[in-house]
Amino acid sequence: MTTAVTDRPEPREGAGASPGGPQAAPDPVADDDLPAPRGASRRLLGSLLRPHRGSVLLVAVLLLLQQAAVQAGPLLIALAIDRGVPAVRADDFGPLGVLAAVYLVCALGAGLLLYAFVRLAARVSQNVLLDLRGRIYRHAQALSLDFHDRYTSGRVISRSTSDVQSLRELLDEGLQELLTVVVSVVYITALLFYLDFGLGAAALLSFYPVYLLTRSYRRRAGKLFRQRSTAIASVIVRFNETLGGIRPVQAFRREKANDSAFERLNRHHQQVNGSTILEMARFVITSRIIANVTLAVIALWGAHRVAAGDLALGVLAAGVLYVRRLYDPLDRFAMILNYYQSASASLDKIAGLLAQSPDVPAPRDPVPLPSRTASMPGREVVFDQVSFSYRTGGEVLPRFSLTLPAGQTVAVVGETGAGKSTLAKLLARFYDPTLGRVLLDGVDLRRLTPADLRRGVVMVTQEAFLFSGTVAENIAIGKPEASREEIERAAKAIGAHEFIAALPEGYDTDVRKRGGRISAGQRQLVAFARVLLADPAVVILDEATSSLDVPGEKAVQDAMTTVLKDRTAVVIAHRLSTVEIADRVLVMDGGRIVEDGSPQELICGGGQFSGLHRAWRDSLAG
Ligand SMILES: Nc1ncnc2c1ncn2[C@@H]1O[C@H](COP(=O)(O)OP(=O)(O)OP(=O)(O)O)[C@@H](O)[C@H]1O
Numbered sequence: 316m317t318t319a320v321t322d323r324p325e326p327r328e329g330a331g332a333s334p335g336g337p338q339a340a341p342d343p344v345a346d347d348d349l350p351a352p353r354g355a356s357r358r359l360l361g362s363l364l365r366p367h368r369g370s371v372l373l374v375a376v377l378l379l380l381q382q383a384a385v386q387a388g389p390l391l392i393a394l395a396i397d398r399g400v401p402a403v404r405a406d407d408f409g410p411l412g413v414l415a416a417v418y419l420v421c422a423l424g425a426g427l428l429l430y431a432f433v434r435l436a437a438r439v440s441q442n443v444l445l446d447l448r449g450r451i452y453r454h455a456q457a458l459s460l461d462f463h464d465r466y467t468s469g470r471v472i473s474r475s476t477s478d479v480q481s482l483r484e485l486l487d488e489g490l491q492e493l494l495t496v497v498v499s500v501v502y503i504t505a506l507l508f509y510l511d512f513g514l515g516a517a518a519l520l521s522f523y524p525v526y527l528l529t530r531s532y533r534r535r536a537g538k539l540f541r542q543r544s545t546a547i548a549s550v551i552v553r554f555n556e557t558l559g560g561i562r563p564v565q566a567f568r569r570e571k572a573n574d575s576a577f578e579r580l581n582r583h584h585q586q587v588n589g590s591t592i593l594e595m596a597r598f599v600i601t602s603r604i605i606a607n608v609t610l611a612v613i614a615l616w617g618a619h620r621v622a623a624g625d626l627a628l629g630v631l632a633a634g635v636l637y638v639r640r641l642y643d644p645l646d647r648f649a650m651i652l653n654y655y656q657s658a659s660a661s662l663d664k665i666a667g668l669l670a671q672s673p674d675v676p677a678p679r680d681p682v683p684l685p686s687r688t689a690s691m692p693g694r695e696v697v698f699d700q701v702s703f704s705y706r707t708g709g710e711v712l713p714r715f716s717l718t719l720p721a722g723q724t725v726a727v728v729g730e731t732g733a734g735k736s737t738l739a740k741l742l743a744r745f746y747d748p749t750l751g752r753v754l755l756d757g758v759d760l761r762r763l764t765p766a767d768l769r770r771g772v773v774m775v776t777q778e779a780f781l782f783s784g785t786v787a788e789n790i791a792i793g794k795p796e797a798s799r800e801e802i803e804r805a806a807k808a809i810g811a812h813e814f815i816a817a818l819p820e821g822y823d824t825d826v827r828k829r830g831g832r833i834s835a836g837q838r839q840l841v842a843f844a845r846v847l848l849a850d851p852a853v854v855i856l857d858e859a860t861s862s863l864d865v866p867g868e869k870a871v872q873d874a875m876t877t878v879l880k881d882r883t884a885v886v887i888a889h890r891l892s893t894v895e896i897a898d899r900v901l902v903m904d905g906g907r908i909v910e911d912g913s914p915q916e917l918i919c920g921g922g923q924f925s926g927l928h929r930a931w932r933d934s935l936a937g
Pocket residue numbers: 325326327328329330331332333334464705706707708711729730731732733734735736737738
């Protein structure tokens with residue numbers, strides 16, 4: 316994929332219909348829930364756990380052993396009451412001593428096994444989350460600009476933060492308890508049947524209302540958890556957009572309006588959250604009622620049977636203990652189901668994101684670019700019968716063909732919305748043409764490897780973007796293996812060396828977020844040095860519309876001339892002074908190239924450009 320060495324906010328969806336174009340179709344990507352194929356979440360979970368199969372199996376074995384040790388307790392107590400105590404009455408301390416020793420071993424063993432289980436389970440879950448976060452990050456980076464135009468970055472952040480977090484809660488806290496509950500229920504029911512068939516049957520019967528309750532809770536809470544995850548994503552999106560655009564927010568005094576919009580989203584999140592808590596409270600209260608009724612019935616019925624000599628006292632004591640243990644985790648079960656519901660809603664959303672495929676995929680059968688000698692200026696660019704529509708709008712560029720010979724500097728001018736940036740983005744392969752081909756030295760851009768494309772074409776957009784890191788690191792993005800000498804040479808050629816050397820730590824100065832510590836013109840210079848170092852055959856420059864201060868402008872203009880030299884260059888020109896350095900000018904209007912010629916030809920030609928040029932000259936004279 317082409318390196319966008321600088322960045323510029325893209326128009327949002329819906330802003331893009333061409334004048335008179337057909338109405339935009341509803342956009343599935345505009346929703347928080349991206350469509351995913353059936354079973355995608357399950358497959359995702361499977362693929363995350365598969366590398367840890369061995370550990371997962373060991374975790375299961377540890378849990379089975381640990382629960383066996385824990386659940387042996389009441390059985391040993393029953394034996395102690397019914398066999399150990401009568402033996403003590405007959406002065407035989409042996410059986411009770413043995414039972415006490417076994418009890419102790421079980422208690423200690425259960426503790427040790429729990430420790431091993433928690434350690435191993437934590438390691439598996441941490442590795443799974445590490446893998447998942449990495450997958451989301453890599454996938455989001457690989458998705459095309461078209462996707463990011465429509466699915467805001469806040470949503471991607473929400474996927475890799477709050478959604479991964481709910482999965483973490485399930486894996487770290489919920490899953491362990493869920494497995495413990497399931498295993499203990501199986502053990503306890505079996506033990507109750509072993510102790511006394513009636514007790515086992517009574518416990519089994521009481522599961523039915525619990526099952527009905529759980530089913531209805533899952534259904535209702537599932538819906539609420541989806542809503543909650545969407546609501547928190549909206550809060551994150553709003554945060555992200557506000558802070559990402561903090562300059563316009565403050566410039567236009569949008570704080571109050573933003574506050575109330577945020578308040579609405581925040582309140583909605585609070586309400587949905589409140590509903591989930593209420594739903595959980597309903598579950599807990601009802602399950603306690605079921606538990607207490609079951610316990611009372613078993614105790615009364617058991618006492619009656621003990622009195623009738625039908626049941627041993629120790630068995631009743633163990634039965635009551637087991638039934639308590641059976642229902643004790645029910646309170647936590649609601650919480651576990653919460654984790655589960657919330658995590659499965661999140662997993663669906665993550666699977667939806669990961670199911671999106673890039674619109675500009677890397678080729679399966681790449682074609683290498685013809686080799687280029689140092690003396691060759693740039694590469695030839697051909698737009699062959701190209702037309703283009705954005706996915707959410709009508710046709711923006713009707714079919715056209717265009718050849719840019721190697722080494723030519725082409726200025727593209729035209730009214731706002733004429734299609735200049737779209738043309739440039741097709742050349743940078745941010746998008747693929749709807750019809751036709753874009754060729755670089757005769758090779759379709761779609762057939763180039765990402766590395767060849769990166770070396771072939773670089774686009775510098777209006778807002779020179781600096782990543783956090785040092786100035787040197789920011790320049791080296793153009794060529795990661797570059798030495799310090801190469802970096803400095805590029806900066807010197809661009810005319811950026813003086814200001815960089817004057818920074819507190821020179822090239823090692825951290826530019827901080829978005830290069831806030833250096834001026835807009837200086838950022839532009841760093842971005843140019845980056846391109847010079849990358850040395851692409853074709854450079855596309857989306858010239859800044861904002862005027863810089865006069866000395867700054869001169870420095871930027873000089874740097875631009877250096878960057879354009881000896882390569883094929885496409886400049887989206889907002890200043891007519893830039894056009895003067897071009898070999899050729901393309902005038903665009905409504906997505907069509909309406910004039911094409913050298914600056915002199917067009918100035919004398921009496922078309923749109925000559926009018927624009929006259930107006931510019933007049934404004935300079937005035
Ligand atoms: N991501 C997008 N999705 C849908 N339509 C878009 C998108 N980006 C641009 N458009 C539409 O395509 C048309 C051409 O836009 P483009 O950005 O290429 O114009 P431009 O000449 O570069 O304008 P400017 O000088 O203002 O940057 C416009 O109608 C615009 O609304």
